[in-house]
């Protein structure tokens with residue numbers, strides 16, 4: 001070890017060496033860099049399924065990342081435990097003078113990072129953190145009066161203006177989308193002795209059989225995205241969600257691609273920034289409705305109904321196909337997410353937070369901000385929500401988006417046979433009931 005000490009780069013939701021903002025800064029910090037990743041006991045112990053596919057994904061990814069860092073002459077220290085205990089130990093053991101990481105604005109992460117920041121301050125260790133996970137974050141896109149946007153379209157317009165204002169790089173891309181060079185001429189990585197990556201078994205998990213989508217998408221898919229994205233049988237969306245979630249791809253790189261190929265795809269990436277911005281400015285959404293009067297709704301919360309929805313046994317084929325796809329693969333098409341979420345909250349009058357929690361357990365691409373935003377949108381209580389009296393008719397949605405029942409047949413083999421259940425609730429009846437209960441809830445809040 002040098003007398004000057006070392007720099008630590010802490011990987012969290014940015015699991016790549018290419019175009020990683022914080023890592024790039026660490027590698028230009030003037031000190032040799034050691035990487036670390038912690039399988040966080042607080043998070044892993046809260047997962048219900050021992051074969052949770054996201055843990056397998058994480059484990060595979062960390063193996064790859066370690067190999068890539070090894071090949072550059074460095075070390076990725078990988079531990080299982082509590083960050084508030086492990087990080088101070090690593091700082092001490094490896095004589096760390098500077099700590100670098102990328103922002104993570106989920107409530108738990110903010111608390112964790114605050115603890116580490118205070119520890120660093122007490123021990124005169126410099127701490128630097130960077131934006132990496134979003135194109136624009138926190139206060140970067142605000143209204144003229146300095147307040148956050150709460151409606152998507154004006155936010156998206158301001159977001160695009162800001163992108164243009166950033167100026168162009170030499171390839172003609174807005175500077176906000178520029179990559180951080182990963183192949184630094186002399187990588188100042190440092191090799192140290194460290195223990196092996198903890199096995200899945202030692203952390204209480206088993207490997208999942210689920211398949212993970214590739215990191216790359218065809219240019220033709222992005223180009224045709226606007227025409228194809230609403231049809232669940234079409235394979236017309238990127239399935240990049242899990243990679244955005246764990247940072248195994250760079251948001252800047254994908255947004256650069258979208259910038260010239262598809263404004264519709266770019267718009268979806270803006271939704272991602274939008275919901276992260278909402279979580280930052282309105283943290284109450286984690287525990288309740290964005291529009292607080294909607295917290296007064298008296299949900300039916302029938303557990304038997306909820307079980308049928310979870311299992312894909314509602315008798316509404318588009319809803320059931322979606323839930324079966326989710327349970328089998330960890331993925332559900334966006335159009336179908338909207339339909340199943342609307343069905344749970346409006347047809348069954350089950351609290352959107354039950355659905356949010358079920359998705360959080362099952363989705364490979366689970367992301368607190370986007371999941372919460374999507375559920376609140378569907379329940380009608382969110383930022384940019386359709387008015388609550390607009391209630392999706394699941395059969396009309398099927399006619400429009402799966403007219404030949406292609407998607408439905410691929411997930412519901414028994415559909416059309418005697419073993420498929422009849423609709424668990426009549427649409428017209430459910431619609432009236434929903435309107436009444438929502439209206440009563442809103443009246444109560446006045």
Ligand SMILES: Cc1cc2nc3c(=O)[nH]c(=O)nc-3n(C[C@H](O)[C@H](O)[C@H](O)COP(=O)(O)OP(=O)(O)OC[C@H]3O[C@@H](n4cnc5c(N)ncnc54)[C@H](O)[C@@H]3O)c2cc1C
Nearest residue numbers: 237238239240241268271272334365366367370371374375
């Ligand atoms: C009830 C509900 C829950 C949802 N939960 C999540 C979630 O936990 N995690 C998540 O990433 N998305 C969530 N979404 C948004 C959207 O459904 C998924 O991002 C999308 O289906 C993922 O598939 P894809 O990667 O093929 O997306 P594509 O259609 O290829 O879009 C590309 C990327 O853009 C982003 N994106 C697309 N649509 C949205 C959106 N409406 N809001 C925010 N980001 C978006 C995602 O990062 C996505 O991977 C939810 C939507 C609803 C209605």
